Amino acid sequence: MELNEAIKNRRSIRKFSNQSIDNSLIEKIIEAGHWAPSHCNTQAWRFIVVKNEQIKKEMVAAGGAPTIKYAPMGILVLYEDVSENLEYQDYIQSAAAAIQNMLLTAHSLGLGGCWICHLPPKKTLRKIFSIPKNFNPIAYVLLGYPVQPPAPAPRKLKTLELISYNQFNFNFKKTAQAKIKIKRFFKKIYYFLPNSVKKLIFPLINKFLIKKFTN
Numbered sequence: 001m002e003l004n005e006a007i008k009n010r011r012s013i014r015k016f017s018n019q020s021i022d023n024s025l026i027e028k029i030i031e032a033g034h035w036a037p038s039h040c041n042t043q044a045w046r047f048i049v050v051k052n053e054q055i056k057k058e059m060v061a062a063g064g065a066p067t068i069k070y071a072p073m074g075i076l077v078l079y080e081d082v083s084e085n086l087e088y089q090d091y092i093q094s095a096a097a098a099i100q101n102m103l104l105t106a107h108s109l110g111l112g113g114c115w116i117c118h119l120p121p122k123k124t125l126r127k128i129f130s131i132p133k134n135f136n137p138i139a140y141v142l143l144g145y146p147v148q149p150p151a152p153a154p155r156k157l158k159t160l161e162l163i164s165y166n167q168f169n170f171n172f173k174k175t176a177q178a179k180i181k182i183k184r185f186f187k188k189i190y191y192f193l194p195n196s197v198k199k200l201i202f203p204l205i206n207k208f209l210i211k212k213f214t215n
């Protein structure tokens with residue numbers, strides 16, 4: 001698939017068929033992640049392939065996005081704690097570069113993927129996957145065969161509206177900070193809720209997400 005076509009036609013996929021994915025394709029996807037740029041060329045990522053239903057259920061029960069359960073598999077992306085530049089969180093940027101490579105490759109192979117950071121607290125993920133302290137969970141990538149081809153997503157702004165030269169010179173409407181702070185507050189509370197309570201509000205969250213993100 002031509003690169004520009006892959007970039008423009010890739011969409012987040014959250015509904016998958018039951019068809020399982022061949023290990024050779026999973027390896028191709030991870031290899032694409034491994035060829036991403038990384039800060040100081042550290043290449044300190046690791047990829048945990050998750051196919052086990054029980055583990056997926058545990059992730060959801062501990063506060064992960066309900067979609068994790070419905071995807072045939074996922075890949076948990078980790079990065080070793082080797083950052084010298086916490087100001088710019090370079091290890092997250094390196095992992096993010098790998099994840100985008102993976103999503104584009106999955107798309108080019110006829111698979112669908114979705115970047116997920118609605119995950120249980122890192123402490124819980126460390127327990128579930130026995131992750132040592134010197135590795136950080138960064139994000140999870142859902143993978144599977146899409147049930148329907150995704151429709152293209154229009155861009156909110158024109159490319160020229162995103163460019164200014166030499167100085168910050170943009171027309172923009174400031175995002176209401178109060179709204180963001182409220183959302184952050186509820187997110188924090190959500191993470192601290194016991195799993196039994198999280199289970200009660202899952203159906204609501206699921207309904208909201210499906211409505212918001214239906215492809």
Ligand SMILES: Cc1cc2nc3c(=O)[nH]c(=O)nc-3n(C[C@H](O)[C@H](O)[C@H](O)COP(=O)(O)O)c2cc1C
Binds near residue numbers: 116209
């Ligand atoms: C850093 C990051 C975190 C994301 N986390 C989630 C998530 O937790 N759950 C989810 O359903 N989608 C998640 N997404 C996917 C976005 O919702 C999606 O990319 C966005 O709605 C644009 O849609 P598109 O990918 O189809 O263009 C995430 C994307 C990024 C880049």
